[in-house]
Structures are given as structure tokens and as C-alpha cells.
Amino acid sequence: MKGYESKKLMKQTTCENAAKELTAQNGAAALGYADENMWFSEKPDYAACVGELIETVREQEIRASILIATDEDVIFACGARSKDRNGETVTPLSTFEIGSLTKMHTAVLIFKLIEEGKLALTDKVAKFFPDYAKAGEMTVFDLLHMRSGIVDFANDAEVFFGDEETVEAMDRGEITDEIFLGRLKACDLTFEPGSKMEYSNTNYVLLAMIVEQLTGKSYRENAEERIFRPLGMGSSSATTFGDVTSVPEGGEGYMMEYEIARGAGDVHENAVDLLKFDRAFFNGRLVNRASMDGILDFVDGYGCGWKNSEKYDLVCHGGETNSYYCLNYVLHPAGKRTYFLMLTCCNSDDEEDEDQDESAEAADNEANDEAEFNQYQTIFDIVKKHLL
Numbered sequence: 001m002k003g004y005e006s007k008k009l010m011k012q013t014t015c016e017n018a019a020k021e022l023t024a025q026n027g028a029a030a031l032g033y034a035d036e037n038m039w040f041s042e043k044p045d046y047a048a049c050v051g052e053l054i055e056t057v058r059e060q061e062i063r064a065s066i067l068i069a070t071d072e073d074v075i076f077a078c079g080a081r082s083k084d085r086n087g088e089t090v091t092p093l094s095t096f097e098i099g100s101l102t103k104m105h106t107a108v109l110i111f112k113l114i115e116e117g118k119l120a121l122t123d124k125v126a127k128f129f130p131d132y133a134k135a136g137e138m139t140v141f142d143l144l145h146m147r148s149g150i151v152d153f154a155n156d157a158e159v160f161f162g163d164e165e166t167v168e169a170m171d172r173g174e175i176t177d178e179i180f181l182g183r184l185k186a187c188d189l190t191f192e193p194g195s196k197m198e199y200s201n202t203n204y205v206l207l208a209m210i211v212e213q214l215t216g217k218s219y220r221e222n223a224e225e226r227i228f229r230p231l232g233m234g235s236s237s238a239t240t241f242g243d244v245t246s247v248p249e250g251g252e253g254y255m256m257e258y259e260i261a262r263g264a265g266d267v268h269e270n271a272v273d274l275l276k277f278d279r280a281f282f283n284g285r286l287v288n289r290a291s292m293d294g295i296l297d298f299v300d301g302y303g304c305g306w307k308n309s310e311k312y313d314l315v316c317h318g319g320e321t322n323s324y325y326c327l328n329y330v331l332h333p334a335g336k337r338t339y340f341l342m343l344t345c346c347n348s349d350d351e352e353d354e355d356q357d358e359s360a361e362a363a364d365n366e367a368n369d370e371a372e373f374n375q376y377q378t379i380f381d382i383v384k385k386h387l388l
Helices: 015-025 044-059 099-115 140-144 157-161 164-171 177-186 201-215 219-231 271-282 289-295 375-387
Strands: 038-040 064-070 074-080 314-320 325-331 338-344
Touching: 015 038, 015 074, 015 271, 038 044, 044 064, 044 074, 044 375, 064 271, 064 375, 099 140, 099 201, 099 219, 099 271, 099 289, 099 314, 099 325, 140 201, 157 164, 157 177, 177 201, 201 219, 219 271, 271 325, 271 338, 325 375, 338 375
Parallel strands: none
Antiparallel strands: 038 074, 064 074, 064 338, 314 325, 325 338
């Protein structure tokens, strides 16, 4: 495909390499192998959960890379049915577009700058975009917590960009920062900043731009230097086109607008790298305790790149691009944590579920007898039954 980079393609995606990496994440303890790209803990405590997961993945139409783990153990991992660019079944080392899971990374970068004294939650957005008159009293806190009132450039593109031609240019990856900021300044806010929560990807693009202003480096460089390399997340990338090793199953193919989506939805990652990120964050290896508390400070259900559940003891977020849908759930975040990661090559529309809103409740709607099969719901039900 034109424009594709080759340096990471098909790097360590075989079963042998997946088994090696999963063993490393399991404290070097050997894992059982159930064939069909499935690995599992042989600890008795997990036997019932593992048995049900293996049976479900074998018998149901599960198409995903799945990784379920604690801070110490890998409970279950698999790659099922979906293919990589070499025609092989995906594994937990196959890379995906993770969409809005990117926001977790952006929040970490912002709070690292706060720890360094370069930024404050109370800083006005106008400080960084002085000719953005509509920003008024809007703060960095408002951007992080989706309380800015800024129109979502991705989900309400025609309103944000003003015409269909510009929207099509965005889809082709042809929107520059200058065009983006010009439209931002012209577009009216939908409510007074700070008055309520309304999800908008635009907030996190602005946060990425703030990171770039304060460091003099690109978002990509910041993610690599401050997150990916220190944690050994060797298959992760930001604003990089061409290194996704899984193959979309429908939708509109690979995302093109990665540069303008930086900070909001541009990161590519595999399940193992995402586990490394989660473990590092919740164990205080990425930011300090005060920053962790700030990131997980939920206002109207939204923290900083994370949502909480009113129904269960978990925090989560989902990520969706043109052709991908991914979930990152952390059960019992303040206790003995369980990480549930599910990366798929089919977005929620492909799954005939138009009401997925990236929340725990969206993956836990009670299904009636006539409901379409929902693979996210199916796996979450097993996780909930045995681990929540």
C-alpha cells in the first residue's frame, strides 16, 4: 500500500514469539497452550474462567486479540480468526489501531509536565492558543475532563469543519494544523466551559499540541521518549502510518488522518504493550501518586482518558477508528487488579451495535433472546462472572 513503512511490519507476531513474550509477562512462569493461538494460566484459581474462555473462543464467532491478566499473572491470552498482513491468525503481538485508548497516553504526558512544573490544570487554554477568543476561561482541566464545549472534529466533522469537502480532506489525511486551528477558532462552543461533560476528541488534540509547545518536540517523540521506550513497548507508535500488522475486516480500511488525530486517536499498539502500560500506570511507574489521583478524578463519569462505572468496580475506556474497536478495562483498580484487553479489527458498526459508547455499561447491556451476537459482551460476561 502506498506510503506504508516497512520497519515494523510482521515483527515478532508468530506463535513462538507470542508465547515467549506472554511468559515474560507471567513472571517467567510457563503458560498452558490450548492450540489455536490460546495461552492460559494453569493455576487452579483461574481454571473455571479459563475453561469457559477457551470453549467460547473455540465455539463462538470471536474475532479478536484478547489478554486478561493481573499484576502478577497472565490468566488468558489469544488471537482468534482475524488475520494479520501475512495471512496468519492474529496473536497478542499483532498491532491494532487503538483509537481513543490513545487518550490514556496523552493524559500521562500532560501530568508528567505538571510534575515538572511546566503546566497546571488551572492554566487557561488561551495561554497556549492566544488568538482563540472563544476559549475564554476554559482550562486544561476542562480539556482533560471533556468539559470544554468544543465541537468534536471526528464525530461531528461537518459542524466542526463547516463543509463536506474539508471533511473529505480530513479523511484523506490532508488537514494541516493551520486548517484545524482555523476551524477551531471559527466554530462556536456548544456550552459554557466547565458547565457539563460532553465527549469531544478535539480536546485531546489540543492537549497534544500543548505537549508539543511545552517540550519543543512532536507528540510522537514525547510518546516514544516518555512512555514507549521506558516501558519496553516496542510495537507501539504514535502518528505513524503503515505499522499496523492486523488487517481490517470491513469498514474503511486503515485510518489516514493520524497526524491531526494525535493525542486523541492515533496510537497503534498490541495487547501485550497495552498491558505493560496499564501495569506501569496503576503501579506508579509512569506518574506519581498525586498524578494518578488526578487522572482518575472522575467528574460526571469522566476522568482523564478513563471512564468509571456506576455499576461495577472498574475503570475503562474504548477506542474506535474506521475499522477497529478496542477495549481496556481495569477491574478493582484500587485493589487486586485484573486487566481485560480486547482488540478487534471490526468497529462497533461492523458488529451491528450502534450504541457502544466506550463505557462499561455499553459492554454490559443485558441481551434479549433476539439480540445479535456481540463478542465484546460475550467475553465481558465471562470476565464479570469469574473475576469481578
